[in-house]
Amino acid sequence: MSAEDTPKPICEDHVIKGRRLSKRIRKKVKSEVEALTEKHGLSPKLVTVIVGADPGSQMYVRMKHKASSKAGILSDHHDLPESTTQEELLALIKKLNEDPEVHGILVQLPLPKQIDEKAIIGAIEPLKDVDGFSPQNIYRLFYGGEKLSSATPHGIVTMLDHIGWGDLSGKHAVIINRSTIVGKPLIFLLLNRNATVTVCHSRTADLPSFTRQADVLVSAIGRRESEDDPFFITPDMVKEGAVVIDVSTPHGDVEFEKVKEKALCITPVPGGVGPMTITMLLQNVLDAFTAQVS
């Protein structure tokens, strides 16, 4: 292999290159999708559902469709009005569960308050649950044999794997987030990699006393509304040599330029966790398709 062929490192100048890693994984997903499409005469298909007109949800879902198309994954979308009832949404999910040409179902969260999120997530066929939120997939995660897992946490541990931090024995991971989408699934993914895990959230007292202990610090606070707002994670809150993962978009939680001086590796915003989240969704669609056609 010539020097030109040597793949560039995922952590370079203390920065975890989320886009670089995403590109590599998406290329692999695309070639596997092509091979499976040829073998089965059928392409994987993702169907997304949005209820209401939240602009953030619309933007994220558009990005998911664009990335799917580039990877050879078919996709379809249902835009339902804010007034949709739980019964109407359940009826759509039943139809998608039964459609053999649909391999992945993603209901974008949050849902309007008249709809019980748990009832909707629980109704999605586990093999098609590309978010990994269904009871069966959470159970698998709990026992350490997950097949489909939530895209953002999955992206985070995949980045850790690629910087050589796949086994976290002896390492203390501190997560600032307790959501069902990020914090809670990440607890198990990190525990399953032997980390000692601490979870902090909005009611935690003395946050810096926890963050300073972190070998792996994952911050998903997401309350900075503009570039002018103060950062939540400043260098005095970070241990020398820590791996720092900033999940929050679009403004980030971490004072990137200063924390980079102390961190072993840090994810940028944008270009860190964001592209990895979409990449792991594509991987999940591929894995769901593989399980359904085999």
Ligand code: GUN
């Ligand atoms: N809303 C924010 N992130 C996500 C996600 O990963 N999946 C779904 N379904 N909704 C979200």
